[in-house]
Amino acid sequence: MTKTAKTILWVVIIVIVIGAIWYGLTRKPAEEVIKIGVITPLSSDMVNWGESMKGGIEIAVDERNSIINGKPIQLIFEDNKACDSKETVTAMRKLIDIDKVKVTLVGCSGATMSAAPIAEENQVILLTPMASAGQISQAGDFVFRTSISDTAMGKFLGKYLIEKLNFKKIAVLYANNDYGVGFFNNLKPSFENSGGEILQAEEYIFGATDFRTNLTKIKAKSPEALVVISYGQEGGLIAKQIKELDIDVQIIGGDNFGTQEVVEAGGEAVEGAIFTTPALDETKPEVIELKEKFQNKYGKEPPVLISVADGYDAANLLLDAIEEKGYNPFGIKDYLYSIKDYPGISGVITIDENGDAVKPVSIQTIKNGQFVPYEE
Template sequence: MQKTSIIFFLFLFLITGCSQNGKNELAKEKEPMRVGWISDLSGSVSKWGADKAVQIAVDEINEAGGINGRKFELIMEDGKCRSKDAVNAMNKLIHVDGVHFVLGGHCSPESLAIAPIAQENKVLMFAQMTTSPDLSDAGDYVFRTSQVNTEQSKLIADLMLQKLGIKSLGIIYEETGYAEPIARVLKEQFEQNGGSVLLYEGYSQGEKDFRSSLTKVLAKKPDALFFSPQDNENAGLLLQQIHELGGKEHIFGNEIFGSEDLVKNMGVYMDGIIYSTPDYNPLGEKEKTFIEKYKQKYNVEGLPFGLYTAEVYDATNILAQAISKYGDNVDKVKDALYKVQDYYGASGKFSINEKGDGVRNYVLKRVQNGKVLNLE
């Protein structure tokens, strides 16, 4: 009798447990698919429109039925394009919200800071607007749609020395994980090929008065100047202040100088600026379609930062497609991202290589009379 009772209660326990597990699975299937998000939501980099671009993608995904019937939901945190804030945001997303996937960071200082946390916790992070070469070896849970930014340094150095006959250079850069490597590699390439860097000087993130550095570099009379700021606000201030000091040198810049805001609003200060940027055709079929969507939703002309705004939309769709196929299985989603090759989306065509980096081609551009022209 006692043996029969034990068997009966064991059977009842198993049935109840299975029933409860089934209910839990059904409840999970009805819950939103929550993905973390880290970007600058309140500072100068917020002007790049990452949060606006992702909202277009999220709305479209949910209008099409979500992810296997589950609503796609972002838990958005303000990384402020600063390491400390990004780390706090990442720890909250992982240890409080329990996410398995994070879209972000959305600038190099954010992404470099959160990459070790993602790797340690085996949480997949998928960054955009992040081009620092220092992210390439961060680990196999770290991905980005952006390319390594130092490719532009090599193009600029070759143009200066081989085609324009520039022999001396002054370099001023912002001390961030994005801006400093561009300046450093340019200095190395320029000097290795016979050029002379007369001033190489950095400034702290948050600095707004560059007159001291600009006065020093103008006194050395270089053939040209190269500016590598973190954002378009400081790019504009550098141009304005060098103009006020009477600088006539040829000015080159990093890809920040291609932002829609600068070209549109800085007028004569931008005239003649040469910079290098990933190849992007706003008149391409998918590029143009996304630009129109952005315009209709936010009532603006063009994208605030071209392909970098658009790649946020692409990354969101790529991640959603992978999650739709593999669910919460981070390792399988990770393997799917490594297989992204010749993806054509709103930001143009790109691939993801064995280090998790985006791969795109860099080209040279020149601003002339308020228009951005290809430099042949």
């Protein structure tokens, strides 16, 4: 190496070192910004749910002008693709280790389950506004949920089928993933203990498009009602194939049946289907207002309104907690456990001893492609 090259190298090194020291000294201490980490699907085919949740959170933060207790709020968004567990773990580690985040909002059941141990270990708040898996109830002390769990939904539907709808013999078609199996495992005892009989329980591979043989098996047992625990696109296709195969059965859906995708994919075949849903009354002025805010901010209709409402409520609960107790996970945790009858847009929320939201469930039906309350 020539002398000039050496000199240049030294100058570069000195500049970098001085720069680093200067950056380190002048950087604002981390405590001055209230950082909230958000992990949710922002790409892939789950993007509609993630974007809605993100919208709800951003609206809630905007309403406080991004300031809390005189400190600016910083939202850090991380994409977990299609609710991918691996992506979520990477994102969670990044949020905690690099961004030094103390509160997080995580979307999807599987993602929440995989992020929960990390939150516990680092004593970071994990609040999920969009996950329904039953196991989340037991995921830890720092893990909270503001959406309704499958446990609550399945138990409710099992009873409702027999007591209100008077179906004694049913068949069930469910997705063989956390959501479908969890829902079914709660529906089954609740329905059977009330005196009902499940004639045929069929699982299908998540993402399937051909349900004809499942339905042929179900048709052979001639049940009075068929409970479909599926996702939007699949729910619509199942309804379509039920109609094509001429199966005379009342379709009962889980909470994912109340999405626009079901109507899009199922068309006429989903008319008259009855489904459980988190009680989101779309005629309430607050819901309409939230919808308008989303439209004004993003220039489009909210893809999944319930996720916007859930995200909004969860963010507001967290912000209330921070306002009250400061940016301190232990204080926030105590505050969240004490929530009772919080008037959220997505429904009245009470947090139980497992950190789960106790929320009303409502029953709706599809009429002319619209979701309307079901009247017995």
